[in-house]
Amino acid sequence: MASIARLLAFGDVHGVQHLGILRASLRTVPPDDIHAILLAGDIIDRGDVSGMELVLREVTSRFKDVPVVSVFGNDEYHEVEDYLIKNFNYVVWLNDSVTVLKAGSIPIGIVGSRGSLDKLTYWQSKNMPQLESVYRRRVGVLRKLIEEVNRVADVTVLLTHYAPTYQTIRGEPEKIYPYMGCRHLEEVIRETKPDLAIHAHAHNATVTETTIGLTRVYNVSLPARKSVTYLTVAPRARLLRASGDSKR
Numbered sequence: 001m002a003s004i005a006r007l008l009a010f011g012d013v014h015g016v017q018h019l020g021i022l023r024a025s026l027r028t029v030p031p032d033d034i035h036a037i038l039l040a041g042d043i044i045d046r047g048d049v050s051g052m053e054l055v056l057r058e059v060t061s062r063f064k065d066v067p068v069v070s071v072f073g074n075d076e077y078h079e080v081e082d083y084l085i086k087n088f089n090y091v092v093w094l095n096d097s098v099t100v101l102k103a104g105s106i107p108i109g110i111v112g113s114r115g116s117l118d119k120l121t122y123w124q125s126k127n128m129p130q131l132e133s134v135y136r137r138r139v140g141v142l143r144k145l146i147e148e149v150n151r152v153a154d155v156t157v158l159l160t161h162y163a164p165t166y167q168t169i170r171g172e173p174e175k176i177y178p179y180m181g182c183r184h185l186e187e188v189i190r191e192t193k194p195d196l197a198i199h200a201h202a203h204n205a206t207v208t209e210t211t212i213g214l215t216r217v218y219n220v221s222l223p224a225r226k227s228v229t230y231l232t233v234a235p236r237a238r239l240l241r242a243s244g245d246s247k248r
Ligand SMILES: [Fe+2]
Pocket: 012, 014, 042, 073, 075, 201, 203
């Protein structure tokens, strides 16, 4: 019976671009040791779906029968989402949705989303101005989903592509922070208390870990860390979460 959940997370492979780092670092992780693999988006590069096969082949050849959960990044263009869902159907794709997996006897609930940005990029404001309201609405959607998962899981994970805080994108130029993440989600994290918040997108971050309240936050961008990220998390009593323990 597992007393601890063991997760592997990464994002920003960008197809062949960082496949070498992925391959080398996957070899450092014991293959029988992982309960779930979490993909934080930008697995492919600029909508080129061929990258997904390459990356998943690396993952599944080393970790057999380990659940793979993924969110979309900005390079998994909206128009290839359906293709990815259909052609890689053994991946649990989360898009403002949740899944609950078992790590041994531990129920792990994962809330997954592309995430939100504080400001639209130039391209987005030109081509998809509706994202402004999508991003704002999503903050509330994620809050609700985390609260839902907290009720049924012993470990709650928020998995996004964009950063839910500016703290783990430090190292990037400060003026682009609003185009890389959403600070409103910090408040959501502080109040809903997931165990882990995992994101990617900030390739040049030099600070890749922080805590918000007692939530551990990880930027798992492959180029930032030069490695996949191995995480362990002990299950917490749901009561602790429900009691709104002020320490958290
Ligand atoms: Fe990226």
